[in-house]
Amino acid sequence: MSEPLKNTLLFVVVGALIVLTGFTQSWNAAILIINMGLISAIMSIGVNLQWGFAGLFNVGVMGFVALGGLAVVLVSTPPTPGAWSGGGYGVILSLLLGAATVVAAVMVAQKMPKGRTQTFAIIGILVVGFFVYRAIFDPNVASIEAIDPAVAGNIGGLNLPVLFAWPAGGLLAAGAAWLIGKTALGLRSDYLAIATLGIAEIIIAVMKNEDWLARGVKNVYGIPRPAPVVGYEVELQQDPSFLARAEWFGLDPVTASTLSVKLGYSLLFLIVLLVLLWMAQMALKSPWGRMMRAIRDNEVAAEAMGKDVTRRHLQIFVLGSAICGIAGAMMTTLDGQLTPGTYNPLRFTFLVWVMVIVGGSGNNFGAVLGAFLIWFLWVQVEPMGLWLMNLITSGMPDGSALKAHLIESAAHMRLFTMGLILLIVLRFSPRGLIPEK
Amino acid sequence: DDVKLGVLFGFTGPIESLAPAMGSGAEMAMAEVTESGKLLDGATVTGSRADTGCIDNGLATSNGERMIADGVSGIIGGDCSGVTGAILQNVAIPNGMVMISPSATSPGLSTMEDNGLFFRTAPSDAREGQVMADILKDRGISSIALTYTNNDYGKGLADAIQSSFEAAGGEVTIVAAHEDGKADYSAEVGALASAGGDILVVAGYLDQGGLGIIQSALDSGAFDTFGLPGGMIGDSLPSNVGPDLNGSFGQIAGSGGEGAEKYFAMAEAAGYDGSSPYSPESYDAAALFMLAMQAAGSTAPAEYGAKIMDVANAPGEKIYPGELAKGLELLAAGQEIDYVGASGVELIGPGESAGSYREIEVTDGENKTVNFR
Amino acid sequence: MSDNPYQDDHGNKDASITNTHGVGSMTPAHRKSGETHKVEGGPFLIGDTMTGGYGKGPDILHDCTIAVDKGEIAVIVGPNGAGKSTAMKAVFGMLDVRAGSVRLDGEDITNLSPQDRVVRGMGFVPQTSNIFTSMTVEENLEMGAFIRRDDFSDTMEQVYDLFPILRDKRNQAAGELSGGQRQQVAVGRALMTQPKVLMLDEPTAGVSPIVMDELFDRIIEVSRTGLPILMVEQNARQALEIADKGYVLVQGRNAYTGTGKELLADPEVRKSFLGG
Amino acid sequence: MDFLNALVALSNFVLVPAIAYGSQLALGALGVTLIYGILRFSNFAHGDTMAFGAMIAVMVTWALQAAGVSLGPLPTALLALPFAILGCIVLVLVTDRLVYRFYREQKAKPVILVIVSMGVMFIMNGLVRFIIGPDDQRFSDGARFLIKARDFKAWSGLSEGLAIRTSQVITVVVAVIAVAALFWFLNKTRTGKSMRAYSDNEDLALLSGINPERVVMITWIIVAALATTAGVLYGLDKSFKPFVYFQLLLPIFASAIVGGLGNPLGAIAGGFIIAFSEVTITYAWKKVLTYLAPENLEPSGLVQFLSTDYKFAVSFAILLIVLLFKPTGLFKGKVI
Amino acid sequence: MIVVEDVHKHFGGFHAVDGASLEIQNGSITGLIGPNGAGKTTLFNVIAGVLPPTSGRVFMDGEDITGLPPHELFHKGLLRTFQIAHEFSSMSCRENLMMVPGTQSGESLWNTWFGRKRIADEERALRAKADEVLEFLTIEHLADHKAGQVSGGQKKLLELGRTMMVDAKIVFLDEVGAGVNRTLLMTIADTILRLNKERGYTFVVIEHDMDFIGKICDPVICMAEGKVLAEGTLDEIKANEHVIEAYLGTGLKNKDKLEAGA
Ligand SMILES: Nc1ncnc2c1ncn2[C@@H]1O[C@H](COP(=O)(O)OP(=O)(O)OP(=O)(O)O)[C@@H](O)[C@H]1O
C-alpha cells in the first residue's frame, strides 16, 4: 500500500470511529470528541515541534496548557471592582521589584570578578530584594483577596473578547518557556526534561495558591464564550429564528442548540488547527526546516557551520510551548471555567506524549492523527472496559466479590490501555502510525 | 419501563478512593426503589456509571454527553467542584438536564446561572464554617491552627472557618494548605506546630492528606486535639489513628443520628462503607431524583426538576433511608413529604443545601454524636 | 535519522533522562552458543570464506578469509570501509556469518557466542573505547580476567612486567592516562584471559610516532611469547614490516594475500594502498 | 534550658522527619540512578514499581496478620518484605523480558527506553489499582514509637517533646544497611564490578566475557529490591496509596539529579538535600527563635521564608541552582 | 592571520594548555603536531570557540575573538572539520552543502510564511553552487544520496566541501588522517593544496602522519605539555632534538631482533 493511501486510510478509520460514536451514542458526544480532539491535536503539534523536530524532551506540557488557561481569565473576565486600586498596582510593583532583584543578581554574577565579594554581593542583593518584595507584595495581596472572597478576591481580567485570550495564552506560555529555556538550555549538559517536569508543577502551584491572580483553587466559573460564533444554548432555545431553522433541519430545539454551539467551537478550533498546521508545514519544508534537521542530526557540526544551536532550540521550545498555551486557552474557553486543580501530569503531559508517539513523531499529520485516536480511546475505553468486564463476569454469581471488584476496576482500564497502545505501537511501528518521511 | 440515572463520579484520579462508596450509595437507593416497585407504575431504576477523573474537565463533559445520549433522566454528580461546574455549564444546562451533586461544596457553584437545574445534597462550606466556629467557641477554644486540603472545598471551608472564628473573637495562628496525595507532610506539620494554637483544625479528607497531617502532628506531639470538619468524619479515621484521637471533635452534615445510623447499617449489610465521605449524600441525591419524579409523575427533567425542592423540604412526613417506598407511596397518594435521608437533606435557594449538623466527638476510638446544630 | 527506527532519538541530548555514556553497538550473532565440532588441520585461527553483514543489512564480507598461525603476526590492511573491522568482528562472533566458518585450534566455533569464544582463548582489543575509563588500571585488568575462576595474580604480574608503566598507575582511573598508556591497558586487559590468540583492531590509530613505535615493540614482545596476533592496521607500512602474513581487503573481499614483505614489495599494493 | 528546648523542637520537627524522609527518597533515588547508570535511561515507571512492591507487601502482611504471625514490637511488614521483593522481582523481570529486552536487542537509543517506560508506567499504574484498588491501605502494626513526645517531656523535663517512630528508625537502619550492602557489592564483588564495567563500556564488557543479559537481570533484581524496600518503608511510615507513589517520582528524580545521575553516593546525598530543603526552607522558625531570642525580641510573625504551599518549588529551585553551578550534579564524573 | 597569545586552559588542576603562543600566517598551511595529550585538540577547541580559555587571548586579523562561540566565528570565516566526520546523516549530500551558508533568508521563520518567493530564488542559486562544489570534489554522483550512507572518505570530502560553500578564510582540520586510508589521505592532501592555491584558504592541520604533514605543511609547529616546543619547516622540526625525544622517536627497537628471531 502506498504511503499517502495508507495515511488517508488511517484518518478515515479514526473518522469512522467518531462517526460511529455519533450513530451509536449521540452526535453531541461525537462532536465533543472532535472538539477535544482538535484541541489535543494542537497540543500534539506543539509537542511534536519540540520533540519530533528538535529532540527537546518537554515533560512540562501541563504547565504551558495551564498558563493558556490563566490567560483566558486575565483577558476575558471583567475586572474586579476596586481590585486594581486596592492593591493591584502594588502587586505589579512588587513583582517588578522581584524581577529586578533577580536581574541584578544575574548581572553581578556575570559582570563582577569572581570571588568572595561577588558571592556576598549576590547573596546580599537576593536577601534584601526578597524582603523588600515580600514587604510590598504581602499586604497588597491580602487586600485584593479580601474583596468578596466567596465570588471574587482576584484582580479579574481585561474584559476583552475571549478570542483575544487565545493568542494571549500563547504569549504567556511563550514567556514562561523563554525563561525556562534560557536557564535549562543554557546549562552545559542539557537538563530540559527534569526542569520542565518541575517547573510545570511550580506553575500549577502558583496558580493554585495565588488567589489574587485567578482565585486559585476556588476556580473561576462562567468564562464568556466566543460570541457570536458560539452562542448560549438557553438563549438559542428561545430565539425564534433559530427555532425555525432547527425545525427546517428536523431537529428538536435542545439537540439543535447543543449541536450548534459545539459546531461553533469546532469551526473556530479547526481554523486554528489548520493555520498552525500550515505554518508548521511551511516552516518544515523551508531552509529553516533543513537547518533544524541539520541541528537534530548533528549539533556540533551545525554549530560549526554557523548555526546558533542554542538560539534555535530556544526558538523552537518557545514556539512549541506557545502552541500548547494556545491549546490550553482554547480548552479553558471550551470548559467555560478555570480549575487549576484539574491539571495533572498524567492527563496533560504524558497523554499528549502518547498522542505524539502513537501518531508519529516528526510528522505533523501523525501528531494530529494520534491526538484524535488517543482522545477517542481515552473517552471510549471506559465504556468498552465496562462492557468487557460485564462480559467476563457474566458467568459469575451476582454478589461475588470478584465480580464486584472487576466491574469496579473497569475505570482503571483506561490507564492500562493507554500504556498498552503506546507499547504496541512503539514495538511494531516504532516511528508511529504516520512516520516521518 | 426503565428509568436511567447517571452516576458521574471520579472513579479515577485524586478522590478515586471515595468514589466507589459514593457510587454504591447512589445505586443502593435505586435498587431500593426498584425492589419496592412503587415508582411510577413499577418502573425499574438503573444507574449508569461514568468517570469524571475528578480533575479532567474534558473527560467529564464527554462522559456527560454520553450519558445524555444514553438517555438518562438525571445525573448524580459530579463530585469535585471543578468538573461539576464544567458538566453543568457544558452538558446539563444546554440539555436541560437536572444534576444533583452529593459532594461539590464550592460556594462558586451557588452563584452560577443554572436555570434551576443544579442541586446539591452537601451543604455549602460557608454554613459549615459558622457551625465549626460555634463549636470551637462553646468549647472555650481561643486559638487554632488551620490547615486545609488545597482545593475549592478545603479552601472555601478554611476561609469560612477563619472568618467565622475570627468574627467570634478567636485567633487563627496560621492557615496552611496541604496537597492531597503527597509524599510527606513534615514540612506542613513543622510550620503548624511552630505557629501553635490550642487545637489544629484540619479541613481535609480523612483518607487523604488530612489523615497524614493528623498522624504526623500526633506523632511529633505538635497537637493533641483536632477540629474535624465533615470531610474528616468517618469510621476509618479513629480506627486508623487509634486512641490518640480521643477528645478530638468536629461536625458533619446530618440530621439526628437516626437517618445516618440507619444508612450505615444498610451500607454495612450491602458490603460497603457507608460512612465514607459523601456516600450518604450520594444515596440522598439518588433518592431525591426518584422522589421528585414520583411527585411530578414524570421522568422528564423539565417537569420533575421543580419538585426537588418540595420533596426535600418541609412540610410533610419525614422520610429516612430505607423508607423510600413509604415516601413513594405517600407521594402517589398526593401527600407531601420532607425527605431527611442519610444526611439530613434540606435545600435552600438555588443549588444549595442548608443541612443541619451533628457535633461529633471521638470517644473510645469511635465517632460519638454529642449534639445537633 | 538512522535507518533503524529504534535508534531514532531526534537528536535528543537530554542528560536528565538518557545516559549515553558507554552505550554499546555490538550485537552478538549468537546469544546462546550452538554446536561446535572438531576439524582437522588448518591454521590456528581462521575465518574461512566468510560472508555476512550487520543485522538484516546487505553482505559486507564476501568470501573473506583471514587466518593466523602459532607464533605469527598477521596484519589486515585496506581502504576505509573495506570491512577490516567487520572481518575481525565476524571472527569474534559479533556478526552473523551467513556462509563460511570460523575455526580455532581444530574446532569449528562458528556457532559460539562471543563469551564462549573468550573462554576458548580469544582475546580482542577493539578499535575505539577499548578500556573502562572509570575503573582503575587494576580493575581493568581484573575485568579482563572476568571469565577466569582461578587465581590470576601471576598473569597480572606478567602484564605488569610487560607494561611497567601500568604497575605505577595501577590505582589510577584508566581514563586519566595518556593515549599510548591507554592502548597498553587495552592490550593488557586482553592478555589477562591468557588468550591463545590476540586480535587487535588498529591499536596505533591516532597515536604519535614515538608511541606507535613503542606499541609495535610491545606487540612484537607479546608475539615472542608465542601468542599468535591478528591485527588491523592503517599504518600499513610499519605494520607490514613486522608482519609474517598480510591481507589486503577491498570491499569485503581478499584482494591480495602474502607475507608482509611480499606485499610491501608488490608495486600494485604499494600504489593503491600504501600511498606510493 | 531554652537552648535545649530550641534544639529539641528543631530535632522533632525538622531533623528527625527530614532524616526519615531523606532516607526514603535516597532509596528511591538509588533505584532510579542504578537504572540510569546501567540501563542508561530514566525510568518513569519507578514510582509505580515501588507501588507494586509495596502492594505485595501489604497483601502478604495481611495474610501473615490473619495467620497470627507477628514480629512483636516490629511491624509484620518486615517479614513480608522478602516475599514482596520476590514478587516485585518477578514483575520487573517479566516486564524486562516482554518489553525492554526487545529494545536492547535492537540497540535502541536510551530515549526510546524512556518513552517505553512511560508506557510501562501507565500499565503498572492501572495494574496496581486493578489489583488492590485505589484506596488507602494500612498495614503497619507493632509498636509505633521508640520515644513518644509525652514520655520524652516527662523524662527530660523540657517543654518540648521529641518523638521518634519505630518506622523512622527502621527506615534509617534499613536504608543504611541497603546502601552499605550496595556499595560493598558494586565495589568489591566480581559481579558488582562487572556491572560497573558494563555501565562504563557495554561493548568492552561483552568482549571481556561479561554476559550483558546477566548484568541487566541483576540490575533489575537490585532495583526491584530497592524499590520494594523504599515503597514498604514509605508505606509503613505513612500509608499505602497507589496515587502517592506516582507523586513521589518527582522528588525522587530531583534527588537523583541533584546528586548527579548515575552516581549512588549522589543519590543518597541528593535525597537528604531535597528532604532537608523542603522541610527547613518552609519551616516556620518562630518557635525555635522564641526560645533563643532574648525576652523582648521574640518574633511576631511566623518567620517563614516560603509558605509550605511551595515546598515543591523549593526542591526544584535547589535542583536548578545545583545544575547551574554544577551541571552534572554534586557528584559528577564517576557513574556507578 | 591568527595570533594566539599565551593561552592557558586548565581542567581542574590539570593544565592541558599551558601558555601556548603562536601565529598562523594568512595563506599558509600550518601543521600542528605533538605527542598525545600535548594539548593540540584543546588549543584548537579554544581557538574555534568550543572551549573558553582559562586565560590568554586569540586574535584574528587583529580582532580579539577570544571566547566567541563557533557559530559567530563561522561568520567571520573561521571554519573547522572534525576528526570523525560530522555529516548530517539523514540529509542528502547536496542538502549537507546547501545548509551551510549562514545568511539565508529562509532561515527566518517569518520568511517561511510570508517570503516564499525570495526563498525560492535563493534556493535555486544555492543548489547550483552546491552542485558546483560536488563536482569539484568529484562526488557529484552522490548528490542525492543520504550523507549517512556514503563511505568514510567521501564523508571527509563532504566535510571539506562544506568549507567551500562560503568564503572561508581559515580552516582547521583535526586529524584528517586518523584511520583514513593512505591513498585517500593523499587525495585529501591534493584537495587541500588546491583549495589553498585556487581559493587562498589558510589551513591549520593537526596530524600524526609525517608523510601527510611533509606533503602539504609549511610551517610546522610542535607542541608538548601544553606549550609550543618548536616551530619551523618540517626538516627543521625533524632535526630538532627535543621533538625527536618527545614525539618522533627513533624507530622500532625490536625490529631487528624480530627479524633475527624469525
Ligand atoms: N554496526 C554496523 N551496522 C551496519 N553497517 C556497518 C556497521 N559497522 C560498519 N558498517 C559498514 O560496514 C562497512 C565496513 O565497515 P568496517 O568498519 O568493517 O570498515 P573498516 O575496513 O574497518 O574501515 P576503517 O578503516 O575505517 O576502520 C562499511 O560500509 C560500514 O558502513
Ligand SMILES: Nc1ncnc2c1ncn2[C@@H]1O[C@H](COP(=O)(O)OP(=O)(O)OP(=O)(O)O)[C@@H](O)[C@H]1O
Ligand atoms: N574536558 C576535559 N577534561 C579534563 N581533561 C581534559 C579534557 N579535555 C582534554 N583533557 C586532557 O588534556 C590533555 C590534552 O588533551 P588534547 O586532547 O588537547 O591532546 P592532543 O594533543 O590533542 O592529543 P592527541 O594527539 O592524543 O589527540 C590530555 O591529557 C587530556 O586528557
Ligand SMILES: [Mg+2]
Ligand atoms: Mg575499522
Ligand SMILES: [Mg+2]
Ligand atoms: Mg587530539
